[in-house]
Amino acid sequence: MAATGNALDISLTRRVFNYAKPYKIRFYWAVVLTISLAILAPLRPYLVEYTVDNYILFNDMNGLVMMTVAMTILISAQTLVQYNHTYLTNWLGQSVIKDLRRDVFNHITQLRLKYFDNTPIGTLITRTVSDLETIADVFSEGLISIVGDILQIVTIIAFMVYADWKLTLVVLTPMPLLLIATYIFKEAIKSAFQQVRAEVTKLNTFLQEHITGMFITQLFSREKQEFDKFKAINKRYRKANIQSNWYYSIFFPVVEIISAMSLGLLVWWGSKEILQNEISPGVIVSFIMYINMLYRPIRELADKFNTLQMGMVSAGRVFEIMDTDEVTENKGSLQPDRLKGEIEFDHVWFAYNDEQYILRDISFKLKAGETLALVGATGAGKSSTINILNRFYEISKGSVKVDGVDIREYELSFLRSSIATVLQDVFLFSDSIYNNIKLKNDTISHAQIREAAREVGAEEFINRLPGGFDYNVMERGSTLSAGQAQLISFIRALVYDPRILVLDEATSSVDTETEHLIQNAILKLMENRTTIVIAHRLSTIQHADKIIVLDKGEIKEMGTHQELLKLNGWYKRLYDLQFNSVGIKV
Structure with a gap:
């Protein structure tokens, strides 16, 4: 679904307001309060007109006191209704985007x-934060408020016509100019807002990428260059906002000028009518109030x-994510008590x-229980093999089976929790x-985590940390060394007790001392489990039951370590290159 920016997109509007269904009672109350405000607003000028013509002109103090009390009650009621209306519409908007943000995430x-x-x-x-906040404005300042303003305009004009239809026509003479100015402003500000949304998306994307990659920026001394890029993006964002503010700075004074024209016509026509005793002073006073009340909602x-239009633009962007078909199909329902761990790739093609x-x-x-090692140069397809086993990507042709069953037949969360x-x-x-380690899995106890940490050899270093297992590792584990983070990942794998284990050269970033600590834990983890090892160091996979040499996505050789050495082919060349080049005797 493309974000067209059409505020009258019925299907999109209906889809947004469907999220208000759980709160329909409050929504109906918001509508009632909106109608109430539209009716209450014109009553004050009417009471003022009645007071001037019936009590002030006749110096009737009792009547004046009575009308003052009545207007005080009216203003109090209007204030109370306005408070509840503002609170309710904002509450409704926040509740809707809470549910929508939950569904989007x-x-x-x-x-x-x-x-x-x-x-x-x-x-x-940007879609899950800024755009969703814009959708909230659809409820707090959008459709409901628009309907309320239109009702208020209609009600005010009705009161004006009832008071004096000729004077109403006179003071509304500049109205076509206001309608033209409003239309021009609407189109201009729509374009400006779209530019603002586009620039804030670019700004968020730039910040996310460069803050995450700050290590690379500083490592290569790119601070100045990246700062210059940021200044350019920030400048465009500022320019887009200034452009939108410029339209406001033009439109609002134009409305004030047109409003002043209406007041000028009121004074001109009203003075003439009063001199000819065709109109009462109370009507003139009430019309001054009506004009101010009329132009405010129009402005x-x-x-x-x-606001409604931008909310629909944002809704279109959000629902575009919701409507994407890039979702992993989870049509399978098979959930056996426990997998054996047999794996079969049958003529698999993947792109x-x-x-x-x-x-x-x-x-x-x-x-089941065997160990497979995948070796080959970068880009040979090793990581792709484990990605499609976990169904992170779908294969193009062929089939992948676990225990003789196509992996698409298994319930997705069950399959991934078993690997x-x-x-x-x-x-x-x-x-x-x-x-x-727990990852919000309530079936894993603290005792199990401590036991796994002990087996991995990580309990000692964890207990030395402030707070022990409650120590906050910060974003991406930045307060831990690479070896310590790797040990935690081993604990996480161990407590889930998988039937299939995948090791993507899990010790390559670990120092020698730490590697020594976890070697026994790796062997224990591999016991009675089917294991796939992506190997960069061939010394770690010599005891694998099967080794596959991949090159450009094709299997070049398959066999045990000794069998492949005897072939004197791809594996032997990799082996010689890795060991002989560093002076190790084979």
Whole structure:
């Protein structure tokens, strides 16, 4: 769904307001209060007119006191209604975007990794934060307020016509000029707001990427160049905002001028009518109030219409994410008590984009409890193999089976919970060590985590940290060393007790001492589990049951370490290159 910016897009408006259904009673109350405000607003000038003509001109103090009390009650009631209306519409808007943000985030978590490969993270942040806040304005300052203002305008004009229809026509003579100015302003500010939204998306994307990659920026001394880029983006954002403010600075004085024209016509025509005894002084006083009350909602109407319009633009962008079909299908329902761990790739072809295949006709079988090592140069397809096993990406041709069943037949969360993947680049959330291991899984106890930490050899260093397992590792585990973060990832894999284990060269970023600590834990973790190891150091996979050499997505060789050495082919060359080049005797 494209973001057209059309405030009268019925289907889009209906979709936004469907989120108000759980709060329909409050929504109806907001509508009632809106109608009440439209009716109460013109009563004050009418009471003033009645007071002037019936009590002030006749010096009737009792009547004046009585009308003063009546107007005080009216103003109090109007204030109370206005308070409840403002609170209720804002409460409604925030409640709607709370539910919508929940659904958007839930949808994002189900998207395939392919979607994130092509979509900047800053764009998604803008959609789930800034754009959703704009949608909230649809309820607090948008459609309901627009309807209320229109009702108020109609009611005021009705009171004016009732008081004196000729004078009404005179003072409304400049109204066509206001309608023309409002239309021009509406179109101009729409374009300006769209530019503002586009620039804030670029700004968020730039900030997210460069704050995340600050290490690279500083490592290569790119601070000045990146700062210059930021200044350019920030300048365009400022320019877009100034442009929108410029339109306001033109439009509001124009409205005031037109309003003054109406007042001038009122004085001219009213004075003549009073001198001829055709109109009472109370009508003139009330019309002064009517004009001020009439032009205020008209002036705000253009602004509120653009608020509604921008809310619909933002809604279109948000629902565009919601409507994306890049969601991993979860049609499978199979959830056996426990997997054995047999894996079979049967003539698997895979491409990230169209026909540019990353994996070409990959076939192999792995019995339960066996260990498979994948070796090859960068870009050979090793990581792609484990990505499609976890169904992060869908294969193009062939089939992938676990225990003889196509992986698409399994319930997705069950499949992924049965496969533990320990990556070379460990990701830790800004949270405690305990929560980073548990990941909100209530079935995992604190005792299990401590036991796993003890087996991995990490308990000692964790207990030395302030707070122990409650220590906050900060964003991406920045307060831990690479080795410590890797140890936590091993604990996380161990407590989930998977049937299939994937190790993406999990010790490559670990120092020698730490590597020694976890070698026994790795062997324990691999016991009775099917294991796939992505290996860069061939010394770590010599005891694998099966080794596959990949090159440009194709299997070049398959066998044990000794078998592949005897072939004197791809594996032997990799082995010699890695060991002989550093002077190690083979």
